[in-house]
C-alpha cells in the first residue's frame with residue numbers, strides 16, 4: 001500500500017512469526033512502530049506514549065495517555081520482600097545478573113496476573129513490568145554501590161523517576177536536568193522494540209510454552225546480555241577505553257578488518273540494517289545535544305567521534321555496510337549522563353521490556369498459538385550399535 005511492504009513469501013516458509021508491531025526494512029533503513037516512523041516517535045512522543053501504542057496498537061489520545069500514565073505510576077513500587085532479595089547477591093554481581101534474577105522472581109510476588117489466557121491479567125502483568133523495571137534497575141545499581149534504595153515518586157515523569165532513583169541520596173536530592181531527562185526518555189524510546197531480534201524471539205519462544213510473563217521477560221533479559229546484542233553498548237565503551245586515544249584508532253580499524261583477529265568494532269554493524277540504523281541517526285543528535293548541554297569534555301567521547309568519522313569514510317566499512325548502530329551512540333549518552341558502563345545493558349533491558357511484553361501479549365492473544373519448535377538440520381552420526389564397556 002505505501003510501497004514499504006515488499007512481502008517475501010519465503011519469510012513465511014521459514015516458520016517465522018507474523019506480527020503487527022514493528023516493521024524494519026534493513027536496506028532502506030526504515031523502522032516503523034505500528035506504522036509510525038521511529039524518528040517521529042523519538043522526537044514528537046514520549047516513551048510512555050510509545051509503550052501504549054506498542055501494547056495497544058494505536059497512539060493514545062489525551063485521556064488514554066493520562067490514564068495509562070497514572071496506571072504505570074501506581075505500579076512503580078516493588079513488593080517490599082524484593083528489597084531483601086538483593087541481599088543474597090555479592091556487591092560485585094553484574095547488575096544484569098540481579099535484574100535477570102529479580103525479574104524472574106516477580107511471579108512469586110504477584111499472583112493476580114498469571115492467567116495468560118485472560119487479557120486483563122496479561123495487560124496487568126505488562127503494566128507491572130513496564131512500571132517496575134526502572135525501579136528494579138535502579139535498585140541493582142544502588143545495591144552495587146552500597147547506597148540505600150530510593151523509592152519511586154508519583155510526581156516525576158518516567159525518565160525523571162528513573163534518574164532520581166539512580167542518583168538521589170538521602171543527604172541530597174538529585175537535580176534533574178530537563179535535557180538529561182529528555183535524552184534518557186529518547187534512549188528508552190529508541191530501544192523500545194525491534195521486531196524479531198534475538199531477545200524478542202527468546203521471549204516469544206518462552207511464552208509459546210505457556211510460561212508466565214515474568215519468566216518470559218527474564219529469558220529476554222538473559223538473551224539480551226550477550227555482547228553481540230544488548231551487551232554491545234557496554235562492550236563499545238570498554239572498546240573506547242581500550243583504544244584510549246585518537247592516535248590508536250588506525251591500529252584498531254586494521255584489527256577489525258583482519259579475519260584472523262576476533263576483534264570487532266563494538267557498536268558497528270547490524271544483522272538487518274545494511275544502511276544507517278535509523279535509531280542511530282536520532283541517537284547521534286541526542287548525544288551531541290547532551291554533550292553540549294552538559295559541557296562534557298571526555299577523551300573517550302573524542303575517540304568515539306573520531307572513530308565514527310574514520311569508519312564512515314573507510315572503504316572496507318562502506319563496502320561491508322558497517323555503520324554505527326544504536327548502541328554506539330547510546331553508550332556515549334549514558335556515559336555523559338554519569339551512568340556506569342555496567343548499567344548500560346540494564347537500561348537496554350528496561351527500555352526493551354515494553355517490546356518484549358507487547359510481542360508476548362500479541363502472541364498470547366492468538367487462539368491458534370502453538371508451542372515453538374525450531375527445526376534443525378541433523379549433521380551428526382548415522383545410526384550405529386552401542387558397544388558397552390567390559391566391567
Ligand code: SDX
Pocket residue numbers: 191193194196197198227228229230232256257263264265266267268269270271272320322325326327
Ligand atoms: C543490537 O537484531 C536486532 O535488531 C538487534 C538490535 C535490537 O534493537 O534488538 O538492533 C540491537 O543487537 C545491535 C547490534 C549490536 N552489536 C554490536 O554492535 C556488536 C558489533 N557488531 C557485530 O558483532 C555484528 O555487526 C553483528 C553481530 C551485529 C552482526 O553480525 P553479522 O550478522 O555477522 O553482520 P554481517 O553478516 O552483516 O557482517 C558483514 C561482514 C562480516 O564479514 P564477512 O563475513 O562478510 O567477511 O562484516 C563483518 C562480518 O564479519 N562485521 C564486522 C562487524 N560487524 C560485522 N567487522 C568488524 N566489526 C564489526 N562490528
